[in-house]
Amino acid sequence: MITTLESDVAAPPPNIWQTAWKGGKYAAWFVLLGAAAGALYGVLGCYVLGPALFVVAFCGVLALLNAGVALGALLLHLLLLPFGRGQRGLVQYVVMSSSFLVVYLLFFALLKLSGWQVF
DSSP states (O other), rough: OOOOGGGSSSOOOOOOHHHHHHHHHHHHHHHHHHHHHHHHHHHHTTOOOOHHEEEHHHHHHHHHHHHHHHHHHHHHHHHHHHGTTOOOHHHHHHHHHHHHHHHHHHHHHHHHHOOOOOO
């Protein structure tokens, strides 16, 4: 008689839309907390808006670089998939990175439309 433990059963595939939604909320928190940290730094110099926008813009550049790394990892994943070497967690990483990219691109679009200068 063969018995299987609950830990032996493979986990269901992740829901892409739920992961994207969680990533978007996580990125929105990053934007808010980054802006708050920059604003607190700016309070010392009596110029709140500039440092707050700079911190969020800098984090956006890092999110852009992370999305590039995620895209490279996805391409490597797709190359290794026929050989049975694909990893499920990598797909979640790519979706989460894409969510961050979308949130920060929206921030950059709003920054461009508003006419505020960070630098």
